[in-house]
Amino acid sequence: MSQLKSLFQEGTWQNNPALVQLLGLCPLLAVTSTVTNALGLGIATLLVLVGSNFTVSVVRNWVPKDIRIPVFVMIIAAFVTVIQLLMNAYTFGLYQSLGIFIPLIVTNCAIIGRAEAFASKNSPLLSVWDGLMMGLGFALVLFVLGAMRELIGQGTLFDGAELLLGNWASVLRIEIFSFDHQFLVAILPPGAFLGLGFLIAAKNIIDAQLKAKAAPTAEEVKGPRARVTNLN
Amino acid sequence: MKLTMASSPHNHSHKSVNKIMMTVMAACIPGILVQTYYFGFGVLIQLALALITASLAEALVLKLRGRAIWPSLSDGSAWLTAVLLAISIPPLAPWWITVIGAFFAIAIVKQLYGGLGFNLFNPAMAAYVLLLISFPVQMTSWSPIQALTLESLSFVDQLAMIFTESTSQGVTLDVWRAGVIDGATGATPLDSVKTAVSQGLTVNEAMSKQGFGALAGLGWQYVNLAFLLGGLYLLKAKVINWHIPVAFIASLGLASAIGYIIAPESEPGTLFHLLSGGAMLGAFFIATDPVSASTTNLGRLIYGAAIGFTVYVIRQFGGYPDAVAFAVVIMNMAVPLIDHYTQPRTYGHGAKS
Numbered sequence: 159m160s161q162l163k164s165l166f167q168e169g170t171w172q173n174n175p176a177l178v179q180l181l182g183l184c185p186l187l188a189v190t191s192t193v194t195n196a197l198g199l200g201i202a203t204l205l206v207l208v209g210s211n212f213t214v215s216v217v218r219n220w221v222p223k224d225i226r227i228p229v230f231v232m233i234i235a236a237f238v239t240v241i242q243l244l245m246n247a248y249t250f251g252l253y254q255s256l257g258i259f260i261p262l263i264v265t266n267c268a269i270i271g272r273a274e275a276f277a278s279k280n281s282p283l284l285s286v287w288d289g290l291m292m293g294l295g296f297a298l299v300l301f302v303l304g305a306m307r308e309l310i311g312q313g314t315l316f317d318g319a320e321l322l323l324g325n326w327a328s329v330l331r332i333e334i335f336s337f338d339h340q341f342l343v344a345i346l347p348p349g350a351f352l353g354l355g356f357l358i359a360a361k362n363i364i365d366a367q368l369k370a371k372a373a374p375t376a377e378e379v380k381g382p383r384a385r386v387t388n389l390n
Numbered sequence: 391m392k393l394t395m396a397s398s399p400h401n402h403s404h405k406s407v408n409k410i411m412m413t414v415m416a417a418c419i420p421g422i423l424v425q426t427y428y429f430g431f432g433v434l435i436q437l438a439l440a441l442i443t444a445s446l447a448e449a450l451v452l453k454l455r456g457r458a459i460w461p462s463l464s465d466g467s468a469w470l471t472a473v474l475l476a477i478s479i480p481p482l483a484p485w486w487i488t489v490i491g492a493f494f495a496i497a498i499v500k501q502l503y504g505g506l507g508f509n510l511f512n513p514a515m516a517a518y519v520l521l522l523i524s525f526p527v528q529m530t531s532w533s534p535i536q537a538l539t540l541e542s543l544s545f546v547d548q549l550a551m552i553f554t555e556s557t558s559q560g561v562t563l564d565v566w567r568a569g570v571i572d573g574a575t576g577a578t579p580l581d582s583v584k585t586a587v588s589q590g591l592t593v594n595e596a597m598s599k600q601g602f603g604a605l606a607g608l609g610w611q612y613v614n615l616a617f618l619l620g621g622l623y624l625l626k627a628k629v630i631n632w633h634i635p636v637a638f639i640a641s642l643g644l645a646s647a648i649g650y651i652i653a654p655e656s657e658p659g660t661l662f663h664l665l666s667g668g669a670m671l672g673a674f675f676i677a678t679d680p681v682s683a684s685t686t687n688l689g690r691l692i693y694g695a696a697i698g699f700t701v702y703v704i705r706q707f708g709g710y711p712d713a714v715a716f717a718v719v720i721m722n723m724a725v726p727l728i729d730h731y732t733q734p735r736t737y738g739h740g741a742k743s
Contacts (some may be wrong), residue, residue, distance in 0.1 A: 343524040352498070 162287055169291025175297035176354075177361050178383060181268035185259045187350035191311070191360040192316045196304025198252045199259060202241050202295025204290070211289030214277040222280075230273045231264065238263045251321035268296055299302050299357065306353050309334060311344035405629075407506070410680075411466030416667055417620035418675065422477065424616040428503055428535045432481030432548045436471065436488050439552075443492035444472035445563075451501040467506045471495050472642050474514035474676060478668060478715070480532045481519070482563050487528050491517040510662035511722045512682045518715040531563055531709070532578050535609035560708050579607025580666050581711040583658050592655040598661075607666055614670040619655050621674025630678040637694030638673040640663060645702035663702065672701070673713035682722045689725075689732035 175181045182203070191194040213233045222227050242260045245253040253260065263269070272292050277285040308314060313335045319327040343349045426433045448468040452459045462468075475491050495517035503509045522529045543566065547557040556562045579602060588594030602608060625632045646663040663669065668676070677683060677697050684693040697717045705712030 339525055339528070341524055342526075343520055346523060348520075348523075 161284065164199075164371040165284070165288050166291050169288065169293075170295040170298065171361075174299065174361075175268040175271075175292055176296050177358055179199050179268065179271065181271055182266040182296060183354075185262060185266060186296075186303070187347060187354065189256055189259050190300055190304040190350055191345045192306055192308045192318060193301065193304045193316050194252065194322050195255060197297070198245075198249065199256055199263075200293075200300040202245065202260060203263055203266060203269070203300075204293030204297050206234065206237045206241055206263055206266075206288040207272060207293040207296075208286055209240075210234045210269055210273055211277040211284055211285040213237075215282040215285035218278045226278065227270075227274070230270055230278075234269055234273070235264045236300065249322055251318070255318075255321065261280040265266075291303040302349065303353050303357060306357075307344045307349050310341055311349065312340050327380060392525060400636060403628075407465040407467065410629055411470045413623060413627055414675065415466070415470055417624045417629075418473055418477070418617075420620050421613060421617040421671065422473075425477065425481075425613050428613065429481045429533055430543060430548055431545045432533065432552060433477070435549060435552055436479050436481060436483070437476040439485055439488040440472035440476035440479075440492045440495050441469055443489045444468045444475075444496050447493045447496040447728050448501070451497050452505075455501070455505075457505075462505065465506065468500070471500065471513045471517075474671075475517055477671060478514070480529065481538050482533050482551050483546060484533065487521055487525060490524075491521045492607050494520050506636040507610075507681055509723075510528035510680055512676060512679045512718050515715040515718045516723075519719055522710070522715065530578075530581065531567065533563075545587050578667065579610055579662075580705065583662075584705075587656045590735055593658045594655070597658065610667070611665045614665040617670040617674060621670060622679075624674060630674065631687070631690060634678045634683060634697075635673040635695035637691045638677055638698040639669075641698030642669065642694035643698075645699055649702070651707060657706070661687075663697060663705070667705075667712035668714040669701070672697070672718065676714065676718055682718075682725065684725050684728045684732070686729060686732040686734060688734075692728050692732065693721055693725065696724065 169175075173179060176183075176186055185199055185203070189199045210230070210233050214230055217229070217233075238261060241263070242253075245256075245260060272289060276288045280288070287295040305315060308317060313332065313333060315332045316327075319330040323330075344353070421432060422437070431567075445463060445468060448463050449459050452462055465591045470493075472492050475495055476488060479488055479491065495513035499511055499513040499516040500506065517619065543551070547561075550557050551563060551566075553560075557566075583593060583596045587593065621635060624633055625635075642663055643660045646657065646660045649657040650659050658666075673694075677694060684690050697714075700717035700720060701713045704710060704716055708716075710716065
């Protein structure tokens with residue numbers, strides 16, 4: 159149980175693929191211009207990650223070490239193809255607006271990184287959980303960055319949500335404020351770099367404050383801890 | 391008598407940061423006056439807006455960083471950034487353009503990198519690029535020079551146009567820009583030459599319209615000459631070295647001369663390039679920023695020449711009419727590399743045996 163919890167913390171915060179490992183930046187920076195695009199790609203990546211982690215973990219004992227990377231890439235590519243065909247069939251508008259970035263999920267280092275670092279060494283169940291948590295962490299960052307950029311760039315949230323969720327979702331569109339002129343830089347790639355920089359800075363600030371809060375208690379623990387080691 | 395031991399360098403030029411910044415700002419004055427004469431009081435209003443915003447942004451970030459506010463603010467570097475940015479912005483652009491630009495320049499480009507001396511990019515030009523790609527319409531809506539307009543705007547009208555986007559009579563910038571003397575447009579000389587050439591006209595046809603003077607664009611030629619004057623004063627006062635401006639001008643001049651020889655009908659010529667847009671301002675005031683420019687003499691020559699060449703390439707083949715800001719920001723990125731390969735040999739080290 160504690161292992162599941164630590165995997166949850168690793169994936170969503172301490173070892174977040176986007177904020178700490180800085181993997182998969184290409185789709186992260188390219189498609190987060192709106193919440194809808196970000197969520198679409200985030201969910202697609204999450205599904206591929208779960209599927210590939212599971213499969214890699216199942217076959218891990220039969221794959222020779224020397225050719226493991228090509229095998230992993232084939233497995234990932236198979237899942238990406240499945241996701242791509244699904245999106246083509248059910249969310250065609252989103253499929254068009256994400257464009258090349260759906261097939262490019264194959265090259266997302268966050269996915270092959272988890273296959274290599276975790277799934278090839280752990281049981282299928284744990285690997286699925288790890289894939290789910292890493293994918294969740296990645297999708298969350300995509301979502302937050304997409305929300306920031308959409309809000310600053312055009313003053314809305316969930317613009318075009320019907321592309322992802324079906325026609326009912328067009329009511330989700332929120333117009334927070336309306337500009338006469340769009341703040342284009344937030345929607346253009348430089349805005350993604352600036353936004354990600356601010357997110358990473360915010361995470362570091364939070365970590366530093368948590369550490370500062372935890373520091374005094376660590377010193378209190380220090381006293382009895384010496385005795386515990388003596389007992390051992 | 392007390393003899394003190396000081397560490398080297400023993401010979402001191404007695405130039406404080408504040409003094410240098412103030413000298414550069416003083417050297418901007420002729421250019422600002424000429425620009426105000428041709429384009430109206432909007433120039434001064436933008437200047438005031440930029441100065442106020444930059445000071446507030448600098449104070450705010452210094453406070454957030456837990457630094458003393460006055461020592462850094464009073465060195466004048468933020469004010470110089472504000473001045474350079476305000477000069478580059480169209481005089482009747484809406485107020486929020488200048489406010490966003492000045493805030494971005496100081497808070498993000500300068501202070502987030504660590505403040506004066508640590509910024510990788512020239513703050514004024516990085517902010518200008520941000521504004522240009524974010525608000526292309528407002529940032530390219532230069533007002534026509536005053537001599538060409540049918541009705542001139544009073545100071546109050548210009549103030550109203552900057553803050554409310556129309557005068558008290560409801561004249562907006564677009565309407566006013568359309569009301570110029572027959573044949574001239576509100577486009578800058580660089581812009582109208584570029585548009586005309588892309589429509590298949592020759593440069594001579596483009597420049598026979600109203601709005602062009604003997605040397606380059608009417609008004610613009612004198613603005614550039616005024617900045618040249620200020621730049622020469624900076625050279626004389628030894629605030630800047632000759633390397634960057636000379637390399638910049640030589641490279642832009644050479645590139646445009648070669649272009650003129652190859653294709654005289656689509657190429658406005660060397661003098662036009664040197665006296666249009668931000669060429670002189672860029673050569674003497676912007677490219678010479680001591681923080682973001684190269685620091686070795688050979689490096690300065692390479693840096694200036696590369697900026698001049700990039701300006702020419704973007705002006706002639708790129709999508710934007712002027713390119714000083716882009717060229718400076720691009721070459722700022724190359725400065726660490728240039729500096730690495732142009733280190734002068736120190737005595738006793740690195741000689742080839």
